[in-house]
Amino acid sequence: MSTAYEQALTEVGNEGRFQKCFDVKYNVLVVFMWSMAYMNIILSLAFTPYTCKLPDKTDLNISDYTWKLKHIPVHSDANGDIKFESCTIYTHPDVNNDTSECDAYTYDKTWYDSTIPSEKNWVCDKEINIANLFAYSKIGEAFGSVLFGWIGDVYGRRPTYMVSMVLIVLGRLISLLAGSSFLIFATGCIIAAFPSWSVPQSVSVISMEISSSARRTITTSMRYTAFSIGLATVPFFYWWLRDWKLFVIITTAPLIPWIIFSWKIPESPRWLCVTGKSKQGIKCLKKIAKDNNRDLKVDTEKEIMSMEIEDSHSGYGPLALFSGKRIALNTILLLILWVFVSISYSVLLLSAGEKSGLNPFIQFSLQSIAEIPANFLGAWLCDHIGRRRSTTMSFFVIGSIWTIISLRELNIQWIRAWWINSALIAIGRLTIAISFFAINLLNLEIYPTSLRSSGMSLGNVVSSVAAAIAPYILYLLPETIEDANILGSNKTKYSKLSKTKKPAPEDLT
Template identity: 25%
Template sequence: MDSYDEVISFLGEWGPYQRSVFLSISIIIIPNGYLALSMVFLADTPPHRCQLSNSSADETFLGNLSLPLPTEEVGGQQVYSRCSRYRAGQDLGSNGSTLVTERCLDGWVYSTDRYVSTIVTQWDLVCDQKWKGPFTTSVFFLGVLFGSAISGQLSDRYGRKVVLFGAIALRTIASLLQLASQSWEMFCVLYCFVGMGEISSYIAAFVLGIEILSKSERVAFSTLGICMFYAFGYILLPILAYYIRDWKMLLLTLTMPEFLYIPLWWCIPESPRWLLTQGRKEEAEAILKYAARKNGVSHVGPIFMTIHSDMDSSKHSRSYLDLIATSNIRNVTIILLWMWLICTIGYYGLSLNTPNLHGDPYINCLISAASETLVYVMVWRLMRISPRRMATAGPLLFSGTMLLLIHWVPSTLQFVITTLVMAGKSGATAAFTIIYIYSLELYPTVVRNMGVGVCSMTSRIGTVISPYFAYMVAQIGILAFIVMGSLMVMAGLVSLLLPETHNKPLPETISQMQPMYCQVHARVGSPTHSDRRD
């Protein structure tokens, strides 16, 4: 019996139909590149000081230390105290060390040198409330966690296309409502829904493209398509933020392009693979007829009867229990969950450490985003020629080694340390990209979106705790890099146990999955009795 890829080979590899799908789905990913990291600018904390009790609310910041306020040392410089002022009624001409201070009872005055406003200045998220700034990002990732938990099952049940555009609508509506937020709490609740829509659209788009495009174009779609357009969105963020310094106008500018995606509903088809698993052969056949017509080839007539038996056996309702239904898929799932968790900690832990670098935040963000485009090109070349196991293990081991080497670099050689950190981040970026592709190829069609969804859900635990790794870097430096480096090396070694999927057809049912590497020599191509279940 022919595989799905062989059955539809008459369409060709790279015709107008495939190019249209490739570009349409890739463009949808652009907002994902700036949604999560937009808090770098939306929630940045500008220099601030207490508002004086006997002054008007519209007083300027005045950073020349000419005001009667206590000072403190920050970064080797004397600045106004950010959270205290002298209590009223005292002789300010006396020795400053004998004066009594108090909290900023009348609010704060913020520097407008860099920002007109941020959510920090909007709701005074400073001093006792400063934990709310980074917690806002954590709330977004909690939404990503929830979205990962439910989007996979929804997509496997109702379709990739429905979930994709539903998620785009969710994040767009939630982002627009954020502009009308009356409180920080309201902003956070809505931001949680933005996170749910962000990850749901990303996973659905990734799976949809992988299932529609031919085997030879999947790697290009995953790297030069999805990931490269993600990087384009990331690059847009510092450029737009540089010219738009008000948080509401910036958020509005980042949200409005979502409406341009409405016409793509008629350009992007549903996954024929998924339609077949639901027994909807007529709809799948209609999509292939349209694809053949667009590519200028002759449709060979009804073609899905050849895979009738496999698809019919997979029509029953699926659940997350199917991810541990057999020993083979259970072992694959356990290893992938571990790898996704570590890749996420490495990528976001090192990315969130970028603000600790000296220099202009707009330039730092732009350099970080641009460097990712180079990594994606390298990953594309690597995935075309290298076995998946080695392509996954290599960047993980490289990233971990670079971070572990920091232990032997003298603290005075900051340039060398920064170079090793950026090299480690590049390895983590490559691994994070490859693990998406590898996971999609490992899981069969009947549970593919669900499998990637639960992996993504687990990885979001890493995103929630990754800011604390960045905090550890600021507090204890070398030890934090040793912990992250050790985890990356362990993940690289464990990845060598996974099955090889390079140049192999995508499995449609659980029984068609490649066996674990440690089982290959024992019974190549002959799964155990328990693994024959669909």
């Protein structure tokens, strides 16, 4: 079947107008808009500086700073600077230094009018909600990848794409309507994450199966470039709108027209032929031939119709990826690569623009732009030195970056500079993007047609589970020497300071 199909694809054209139009519509436009909808909830979970809400002034002659100093405890950081506590307030400031947890909070609105944590007060002890949401979403991606990978191999690439788009929009709508309920909000995030990667996965598989092998790096570059441009663009919508709900609506709504017209996406003729739907497959091939001004020969058409269905084991889904020694070994090695790449990328992505005091939107955008040249560099490396060497080289670079980052905790000041941190994140994301590029090509190429979706889905499963660890790494990661000294002690990151002596105002100048 493979030989007959390749002959048919050559006859109808495998690099013509049909393929180019498909790439522009789905590998570029759909992936661009999908990337914004995929990322909007993560950006909306951004933390903003906060302190306890102060009581109304009883004396208008007192300055705001003095009034705040009277009610909010302070502490010295590792550099000796005085900082206000975020989660505690003096209970009776005129009587003693006893403190209590905040009942309400005031948020810094320099960059955001509202975020999910600020609207729902997911701060202090509830800050773990953010890590949990990210983890739940990634676990949802893992289960969804298994299900939709199997659906893609058994029922087709097109229905997988259609259902995935619907669930993403539905999930975001549920989160928008969740109110103060963490359970409902998390349910919406999981529903949206459940099929999320099935959209670009379905597109990439169809693209591969209607194109020549020479176009694989080109279409992969287009898809990843569109994804990176989407990531670089989406923070500017938040900067403009400033409200997380408007931001999520504006960046999710563009998917709706693609849902309405999703029936127009072509099914993979290779999948149709392999699964015994040869008449439909030939119909698709003739559509490609028409758009490319080519013809499908009668003899080739008869050969496709006379071929027997391959024994694909597709009904077993991911289990078929371990059905033989060689395919099992390849699968295991690829899954190991997915784990390391996914954890590194997720940690870098979530830490982009944090705690530097600079514009978080521009920082996130610039670091996302760093991925764009990686798509073309990755294509060049994969074509000239191979997929394996490209992956090995990028792993060496990212390992070196993590080594440098670890030196920050030795109090080497130049490494702790904000611009060093931003540069390391940008280089890291560029390097990991090359790894993603190479690994995706390997996933597409080592599996047969009947197992291609399952192979990519299993990679997404392991990738998502590994990424679920990332927010907890950041949550526990010490940012300063002081944090490192506290980590592992009987104090928590947000422990309240009872009976703390209030400093005199002159001590804070």
